[in-house]
Amino acid sequence: MADVFLLSRLQFAANISFHILFPTITIALAWLLFYFKLRFNLSGHPVWMRIYRFWVKVFALTFALGVVSGITMSFQFGTNWPGFMETVGNIAGPLLGYEVLTAFFLEATFLGIMLFGINKVKPWIHTTATLLVALSTTLSAFWILALNSWMQTPTGFEMIDGVAHAKDWSAIIFNPSFPYRLSHMLLASGLTACFLVAGISAYRLKRGDDKKAPRIALKTALLIAAILTPMQVFVGDLHGLNTLEHQPQKIAAMEGVWETEKGAPLLLFAVPDEEQRTNHFEIAIPKLASIILTHDPEGEIKGLNEFKGEHPPVAPVFYAFRIMVGLGMLMLAVSWLGSALLFKHDRLPRWLLSLLVGMSFSGWLATLAGWYVTEIGRQPYLVSGVLKTADAVTDIAPDNVLFSLILYLTVYSALLVAYVRTLFLMARRSVEIEEIQPEEHTRPRCPLPSVQTEGANL
């Protein structure tokens, strides 16, 4: 028998997981586009315009998917989680409202100019439009992460008759976990976009694209990724320390620590067993968890048994955390190796290109895994210590929710397939049809019938 709580959770998870894929790309891709446009403005070299043109199409498609799945999100609160707005609407409402007012209109309006206006406005206005789109996608991340962080570590409010009322807006927005979560997410977006650009460019190179654009795009993306990964490791560590301070039960689940212990080992692998409240098949490095989390080999980590009935389900948090960290390490290795090889030989071996193609969407996996850690890690609460998830759910007939869930899942899986296929199709096409300047050939080749390079006119 399907119950409305489980179905609503599944539906929300499906919706938000699908939605986050696209902003994760567009937040950082917008800045990359701004960078490409600036490089074009400064150097006048058409190759930058060509990179811009290819990626702005990807941006448009990604953005559209983000917008439509975001509209769905804005309805979910009311349809499935009425208790959320009833209890914390006074806090959540204005934060969401500011996101719509300051970010959504700005990005949607200037996106039109950015995509279709290059021949209609002055070059600097077009560059400014690109900048405004980048700024507003980041601003949107600012507001939504302020709200999410407040749900994790709520401050600046008081409860009157079971309803949260705002007392101090700056304490609400700049709540304890917000700076860490925001930087962690922005960096995650940067890495997702970089590995996407690197992967698609590597795919073009593998397909025999001998133009300059994919090589420069690949190099740019890998270099930025090589800078961002160590930053992400650092910020991730700080974020972990912050979580230890404010949500120790989440850390206990991430680390698979059942009993409070001093000098806790770092579990590389284990199978947590919630019934017997222990782990099986542990592979561990002694004392390392304590060193990482408390910077002291004998530091104490609180175990899950201290939070009985108040801690999240262990296995999903535990596994998702390992997937995220594992992918992060892989990204670190690949971006550093790739950058070093590019510096030395100016080209990458085929196996590395293939690896990069395979990692095109690795940022998605890592970001989703990270969000599962933090969102499942907040359970059983929807707003830590204020509202339990089970108390916020709707009382709609389960059949209706089942119907909408199936509807969304069908549409989403079809769109995801179409999206990924279209990206690779665009890459394959650009190998053949993107126009080339004669001096860019590395080997002789028939020029295509002359297609005017719009960028060169600017």
Add this chain to the structure above:
Amino acid sequence: MIADNDLATIFAALMAFSVLMYAILDGYDLGVGMLLPMGNENHRDQMIASIGPFWDANETWLVLAVGLLLIAFPAAHNIILKELYLPTAIMLVGLILRGVAFDFRAKVAQGRKRTWDYLFKIGSFTAAASQGFMLGAYVVGFQEGWFATLFSLLSALGVTMAYSLIGAAWLIMKSEDQLQLKAVRWSRNAGRFCLVGIIAVCIANPLVNSFVLERWTQLPWAFFIASIPAVCFMLFVIGDQVLKRLPLQDDAGCWLPFVMTLILFTFCFAGLAISFYPYVVPGELTIWQAASAPESLRFMLYGALVVIPCIFAYTVFAYRVFWGKVAELRYY
């Protein structure tokens, strides 16, 4: 300092304004979507190009309207969306389909483009019809039974036609030659359906809701309410005469149908808004009963007062950039 009671009124006005903006703006691009002629790819390209730079921002008004309902009147948001759960889900799928079809159609292999165009058309129709259905259900106060369902279906047809009308009017303004002639024909047909729809709502609304009847017979509102069918009728008669003569030499007056439709939308919407004020859930919940805490509304309002004029300014800027007849839409 703004009194707490006034805050609810201000937010109700803001929300009503967003809904009207949405109906006009997304109305025309949903209308254009529904009118796509499947037999003529060239016309489809032109039509989609005419809404390309705008549809995204147009849809944001829906997010703002729902957002304001959620933020300012959370209790009403919960009731309304619970009642309208299924039509909402169906509308969202429609909006998703058309939003992505718009982008996919330009990027997929030639043979697939037609499929995405179909999805664009179907998605537009689904979204418009479910919005109309929801409006109908709202007007009859979420009653059940054959009459309510029939009324909602009629309303779905009415809104579909209204969006087609404003979409066709938009096209008359943005297109030339054959497509413009087509658009004139579409406008005339859609206009007639709209007239029937508006008369039906005018008759049904006071019959279903006793407080609406009271409002309509109460001075000074009665004057305004009575003027609505009169103004609509006049607009239709004049509009039909204008359409009969279009296109004129040098394309003079190509903007007239759009402006007239805009006035029509505003009048009809004002009529509905006045009928229901101060209820946010008809007959059940007033805006004051549903409003959020004043300190939250105040925090929101200060931002809104700064930001909304900016939104206006750059929206006007964007429309000026893409002023005039539509050219081929290319991603650069």
